[in-house]
Amino acid sequence: MKILEHRALRGPNYYSRYPAIFMRLDIEELEARPSDTVPGIVERITQLLPTLEEHRCSVGRPGGFLERLTRGTWAGHVVEHVAIELQNLIGFSVGYGKTVDSYETGIYNVVYRYRDEACGLAAGVEAVEIVTRLFAGEDSDIDAIIARLKDVRDAHMLGPSTASIVAAAQRRGIPYARLDEDTSYVQLGHGYRQQHFQATVTCRTNLLGHGIAHDKDWTKRILGEAGIPVPRGHVCHSRDEALETAHEIGYPVVVKPLIGNHGRGVSTDIEDDQSLENAFAVASGHNAAVIIEQYIRGEDHRLLVIDGKLVAAARRRPAHVVGDGKSTLRTLIDNENHDPRRGIGHENLLTQIDVDAQTLRLLAQQNLTLDSVISSDEIVYLKPTANLSTGGTATDVTEDVHPDVIYTAERIARLVGLDIIGIDLLAETLTRPLEEQSAAVVEVNAGPGFRMHLSPTHGTGRDVGAHVVDMLFPDSEDNGRIPIVAVTGTNGKTTTVRLISHLLRQAGRSVGTACTGAIEIDNHVIMRGDYSGPQAATTVLREPTVEYAVLEVARGGIMRRGLGFDECQVGVLLNIASDHLGESDIHTLDELARCKSVVIDAVGESGTAVLNADDPRVLASGEWARGDIIYFALDPDSPVVREHVREHGVAFTVHHGHIVMLQGQVVAEVLPVANAPITFDGFARFNIANALAASAAAHALGLSIADIQLGLQTFHPTPGQNPGRTNLIDAGGVKVLIDYGHNVPALEALSELVSRIPAQRRIGVASAPGNRRDEDLVALGALLAHMHDVVFFCETAPRGRPEGETIDLLCEGAASVPNECRVETVMQEVDAVDRALDEAAEGDLLVLLVDDVDAVTERLRGQRFEPPMPSKGGVGVRP
Numbered sequence: 001m002k003i004l005e006h007r008a009l010r011g012p013n014y015y016s017r018y019p020a021i022f023m024r025l026d027i028e029e030l031e032a033r034p035s036d037t038v039p040g041i042v043e044r045i046t047q048l049l050p051t052l053e054e055h056r057c058s059v060g061r062p063g064g065f066l067e068r069l070t071r072g073t074w075a076g077h078v079v080e081h082v083a084i085e086l087q088n089l090i091g092f093s094v095g096y097g098k099t100v101d102s103y104e105t106g107i108y109n110v111v112y113r114y115r116d117e118a119c120g121l122a123a124g125v126e127a128v129e130i131v132t133r134l135f136a137g138e139d140s141d142i143d144a145i146i147a148r149l150k151d152v153r154d155a156h157m158l159g160p161s162t163a164s165i166v167a168a169a170q171r172r173g174i175p176y177a178r179l180d181e182d183t184s185y186v187q188l189g190h191g192y193r194q195q196h197f198q199a200t201v202t203c204r205t206n207l208l209g210h211g212i213a214h215d216k217d218w219t220k221r222i223l224g225e226a227g228i229p230v231p232r233g234h235v236c237h238s239r240d241e242a243l244e245t246a247h248e249i250g251y252p253v254v255v256k257p258l259i260g261n262h263g264r265g266v267s268t269d270i271e272d273d274q275s276l277e278n279a280f281a282v283a284s285g286h287n288a289a290v291i292i293e294q295y296i297r298g299e300d301h302r303l304l305v306i307d308g309k310l311v312a313a314a315r316r317r318p319a320h321v322v323g324d325g326k327s328t329l330r331t332l333i334d335n336e337n338h339d340p341r342r343g344i345g346h347e348n349l350l351t352q353i354d355v356d357a358q359t360l361r362l363l364a365q366q367n368l369t370l371d372s373v374i375s376s377d378e379i380v381y382l383k384p385t386a387n388l389s390t391g392g393t394a395t396d397v398t399e400d401v402h403p404d405v406i407y408t409a410e411r412i413a414r415l416v417g418l419d420i421i422g423i424d425l426l427a428e429t430l431t432r433p434l435e436e437q438s439a440a441v442v443e444v445n446a447g448p449g450f451r452m453h454l455s456p457t458h459g460t461g462r463d464v465g466a467h468v469v470d471m472l473f474p475d476s477e478d479n480g481r482i483p484i485v486a487v488t489g490t491n492g493k494t495t496t497v498r499l500i501s502h503l504l505r506q507a508g509r510s511v512g513t514a515c516t517g518a519i520e521i522d523n524h525v526i527m528r529g530d531y532s533g534p535q536a537a538t539t540v541l542r543e544p545t546v547e548y549a550v551l552e553v554a555r556g557g558i559m560r561r562g563l564g565f566d567e568c569q570v571g572v573l574l575n576i577a578s579d580h581l582g583e584s585d586i587h588t589l590d591e592l593a594r595c596k597s598v599v600i601d602a603v604g605e606s607g608t609a610v611l612n613a614d615d616p617r618v619l620a621s622g623e624w625a626r627g628d629i630i631y632f633a634l635d636p637d638s639p640v641v642r643e644h645v646r647e648h649g650v651a652f653t654v655h656h657g658h659i660v661m662l663q664g665q666v667v668a669e670v671l672p673v674a675n676a677p678i679t680f681d682g683f684a685r686f687n688i689a690n691a692l693a694a695s696a697a698a699h700a701l702g703l704s705i706a707d708i709q710l711g712l713q714t715f716h717p718t719p720g721q722n723p724g725r726t727n728l729i730d731a732g733g734v735k736v737l738i739d740y741g742h743n744v745p746a747l748e749a750l751s752e753l754v755s756r757i758p759a760q761r762r763i764g765v766a767s768a769p770g771n772r773r774d775e776d777l778v779a780l781g782a783l784l785a786h787m788h789d790v791v792f793f794c795e796t797a798p799r800g801r802p803e804g805e806t807i808d809l810l811c812e813g814a815a816s817v818p819n820e821c822r823v824e825t826v827m828q829e830v831d832a833v834d835r836a837l838d839e840a841a842e843g844d845l846l847v848l849l850v851d852d853v854d855a856v857t858e859r860l861r862g863q864r865f866e867p868p869m870p871s872k873g874g875v876g877v878r879p
Contacts, residue, residue: 001075001132002026004107006124008117010534012602013562014595015098015111020562021083021120023110024102025128027075030135031106036072038135045069045078045134048142049085057081074099075131076108083112083127087119090149102585109585118156122149159184161200161450164465172469174480175566177538188472189480190565191512191546195472200420201447202472209417213446216258216291219416226415228408229440233293242280243273245292252295254442255279257287261445263385267358269295269365278361296426296440300386301397303405303423304453304464305413307471310406312453312462313398313430318383319353319391323374329363330370333382341457342391350457353391358384394452396459397430404433412444419471422448482546484537484565485697488553488599489574489612490592491746492690493532495678495725496574499694501550502721503711507703512546514539516554516740517723517853521546533557537564548701558598559584570700571600571625572610572693576617577745582773589617597621608700610693613640613651630700632692634685636660650699652692657682659695659712661705668705670695676712683756684726686749687717724853726753731860733842735759738856741849742768744779750847751787759845764788765832766810766849770801774809781813785821788847790839793825794832796851803827833859 005024013020035041046052046066055065065081080097087094097112114120126149130140158166162184166176169188179185185198196203201210212218220230232249235258236242246253255276256266265286267279276292283290304312321332333353336342342350353359355370359382363369366380374380386392401409405427413421427439453462473480487497494515501513505523513520514536519527521543531539532554540549541564553563576593586592600609601624609625612618613633619640622629631651633641641651645662652661652670659670673679678687695708703711717726719738727738735757741747754762766784768777784791793810795803807825814823826832833848833856840846850856 001028001030001079001128003125003128006121007560008114008120009111009562010117011561011563011566012598014559014598015100015109016096016113017601018096018113019117020096020111021114021117021124023079023083023112023124023128024107025076025079025110026107028106030075033135034072034074035069035078035135038137041134042066042069045082048130048134048140049082049089051088052081052085055081055085074108075135076110078131078134079124079127080110080112082130083110083120083123086123086126086145086149087114089146090119090153092116092119092153103587116153116156119149119153122152156181158186159199160454161465162186162197164450164454164463165197165200165468166465168463168466168469169480171466172473172476172479174469174473177542179542187542188469190484190541191482191549192510192544193478193480193482194542194544195480197468197472199447200450200468202419202468204419204472205446206417206419209421210446212416213418213421213444214259216256216443217289219444220293222415223412223441223444226411228412228415229434231294231296231440231442233291235289236280236292237289239277239280242276242290242292246270246273246276249292249294254291254293254295255283256291256293257283258289258291259287263383263387263390266385267361268384275361275365282357293442294440296438296442298426298428298438301425301427301430302394302448302452303401303409303425304448304450305409305418305421305423306464306467307419308410308413309467310401310409311398311467312396312464313401314394314452314456314459315397315430316386316388316392316394316452318381318386319393320379320381321374323376323378323380325376326373328370329368329372329374329380332374332380333370350393351389351391353382355382388449388452393457396453396456396462398460398462401430402432405430408434412441416444418444418446420448420468421446481567481569482541483548483569483701484541484567485548485550485570485572485701486553486563486565486568486599486602487551487572487574487693487697488555488558488596489572489618490577490579490596490743491741491749492574492686492693493552493554494740495687495722496572496690496693496697497550497552498722498725499678499690499711499715500572500697502715503694503698503703503708504548504550504701506711506714507698507707510545510547512540512543512549513551514549515552534561534564541565553599555580555586555592555595556584558595559586563598563602566602567604567607568599568602569604569607570610570697571603571607572697573597573600573612573618573621574689574693575612575615575745576621577743578776579743579745580771581776583771593617593621597624600625603627608697610696610700612689612693613638613644614689628700630696632689632696634689634692650696652696652699654688654692659688659691661695661699670705671709671712677716678722678726680717680726680728680753680756684753686746686753687726719853719857723857724850726750727853727857728757729857729860731846734840734844734846736846736848736860738848738850738853740851740853742766742780743772744776744783747780747783747787747849751783754787754845754847757845760841760843761789762787762845762847763836763839764791764847764849765794765829765836766791766847767794767796767829767832767851768806768810769797770795770799770806771797777806777809778813778816781810782817783813784810785814785817785819785823788821790822790824790836792832792835792839793823794829795827796829830855830859 057065077099080099092115094113177187224230234245265283300316337352342352422445424443428437497515514531518525532552603626607627613631636653648664661668673682724740729736
């Protein structure tokens with residue numbers, strides 16, 4: 001088998017409403033070997049992956065997949081199920097998958113759900129190898145495969161603290177995005193409602209407070225001066241200073257670097273000068289400044305305060321083992337590390353115990369070695385600090401904290417000035433006030449880890465991530481979302497997107513726009529190019545000032561990556577017509593309609609789908625629509641529209657020359673069609689349809705009729721407001737129509753307008769992307785010849801075709817038209833435009849169907865044309 005394509009679909013897509021992995025798989029010779037022809041395959045696969053017994057498959061009950069294997073299915077389908085189960089075995093609960101054959105024999109599109117993208121992709125690769133070996137009668141080392149996948153998981157997964165915040169956000173319906181794959185930097189929400197955090201440091205964390213917490217001596221001064229009990233001690237920069245301080249304080253003491261975390265370089269219970277010198281050397285290796293302070297006897301506690309409130313407390317104990325009277329210390333440590341709860345770093349609830357120099361020092365202090373046999377029930381501590389990252393354990397004691405201790409903890413958070421703070425407190429107990437016992441705050445932490453509170457070794461776990469989300473989004477109804485308008489269809493997407501954006505801006509909204517041509521933030525172009533895909537959507541949704549996102553959604557982006565968002569407020573489906581058929585296994589108009597309907601399937605339950613009632617395939621796609629439906633139609637007598645309106649649904653249409661909104665018995669006039677500049681006095685029917693769609697979307701977003709009217713009146717078909725989309729310019733006596741139409745349906749709509757513009761001659765410049773079917777290019781060439789007296793064909797995007805082949809097909813189509821259109825071929829677009837300008841004379845109409853709109857517009861500046869010279873027939877032409 002061979003993987004031809006393999007990628008993550010990161011949002012709603014052609015195959016699933018949820019993120020999924022897409023694999024285009026060539027099963028090669030296995031096409032002739034379904035599973036029922038492979039002896040013992042069911043027994044061998046269940047021995048390898050026993051949990052496949054739980055897979056229901058299309059049968060709909062546990063064991064359904066194995067039944068399919070017995071009856072006979074193809075290798076691609078087996079890969080799907082194995083990829084799903086491998087993910088489950090490394091801790092990601094997934095179940096959805098589907099495998100569909102393509103238009104090519106032996107090639108299948110395998111789709112399966114994922115939780116972590118890197119793991120989903122890696123599971124697919126491993127699944128192909130497993131199934132290949134399975135069909136060949138060979139074994140696979142499943143333990144090694146799972147180990148490799150766990151390595152991928154550990155390298156990419158969010159840490160427990162970050163994951164708890166993300167999970168809490170998801171429960172509230174707040175979208176999230178990981179902004180950096182190498183860190184835990186996460187965005188919650190969209191646009192102006194977004195909030196950021198990294199691990200447990202948020203965008204609201206006070207920089208000064210973070211600095212205070214980072215400096216242990218500064219923290220002690222602030223707290224000590226406020227009456228909070230802290231250990232006596234000093235910052236030292238030399239061994240002699242350290243010895244002097246220890247003698248002043250009196251042994252035992254604690255030695256730790258001034259700046260550090262996770263207990264690195266910390267030594268406790270130091271009782272003599274030699275031990276002090278050794279501990280100073282260790283600490284100074286982490287920071288030149290070293291704190292020598294009083295050793296406080298008591299239990300190690302962590303108090304977690306979020307948004308000024310104590311939300312969790314834990315008693316921590318350093319890594320330790322308990323003797324059994326017969327095992328050596330080395331054996332006891334090995335046994336403890338085999339506890340399945342322990343892992344490397346933060347992968348599990350507990351961390352494995354590493355025997356290091358600190359461990360050996362502690363053992364020496366207790367007159368022990370790794371070969372010592374430990375008495376039954378004797379506890380041997382292996383680390384000086386109780387950090388979970390060094391193998392410590394935690395017991396939840398949140399319910400046992402005395403009110404006075406709660407007040408002290410919350411006061412410390414205010415004194416330091418942190419929104420999230422971990423307070424390390426040594427105390428005999430938390431059930432009594434601190435002044436009644438031996439107790440001191442030894443450290444505070446900005447960005448404290450949540451693991452000990454989420455999943456303590458003993459006691460009740462606390463959902464502390466939810467407290468962070470509630471702090472960032474205090475309104476319980478706030479899901480961090482901004483209204484997203486997604487516009488798709490074969491033609492008219494860009495104009496409709498720009499018009500909706502204009503209507504919103506005219507109504508005072510801050511808008512982010514992504515379309516074919518540019519990404520704009522508040523009418524400022526920030527990127528130029530084709531931005532009709534999911535990455536453009538992501539860029540807009542990350543912009544901190546955007547209140548509304550209006551996004552063009554093209555077929556290619558849906559098929560390659562899915563949508564760049566999980567849900568939209570308004571989904572607009574303009575039309576379904578022949579274009580790009582034959583790509584990405586989209587060969588029919590019905591398949592194209594299903595692809596486009598992904599947008600309206602992504603509408604939220606409280607959102608609106610805007611559908612073209614004049615297009616039968618759009619209407620049929622309404623079965624996928626979520627939320628409310630608003631129809632738009634050029635035909636006011638459409639039976640669908642009439643029935644919808646009778647049932648108090650909303651529709652936008654044309655009535656007696658006016659754009660109107662209909663609902664029940666209400667007929668609300670928006671404005672005369674001719675008063676909307678993009679309709680060209682009503683002759684550009686395609687732009688009337690776009691105006692209706694935009695009006696419907698604006699109404700769904702809450703704009704008033706007056707807002708819509710003003711926006712339609714002030715949106716002009718100019719290079720400034722709608723570049724490259726039906727721009728009609730008067731250039732020194734020659735009318736120039738600039739447009740981007742590159743398919744037959746678009747050109748058929750444009751030709752109606754072209755025929756109505758008075759002109760001596762109609763001269764065109766056109767090309768077509770090479771990834772159209774041959775028959776589409778031939779039809780396009782014929783239509784262009786029918787529209788013009790002279791046409792110059794150029795080639796801008798061969799897209800896999802040999803140079804000149806696209807032009808040849810266009811010329812073939814043009815030659816089939818029995819008129820007197822003159823055809824010339826000029827390879828480069830800029831040269832073709834120059835030839836057309838040389839050809840044109842005063843009174844002609846230039847129709848420039850070009851890619852580089854900016855260059856052409858600039859080329860036209862200052863252009864002047866001579867009057868036509870008379871010919872024998874009296875028609876103005878140039879020789």
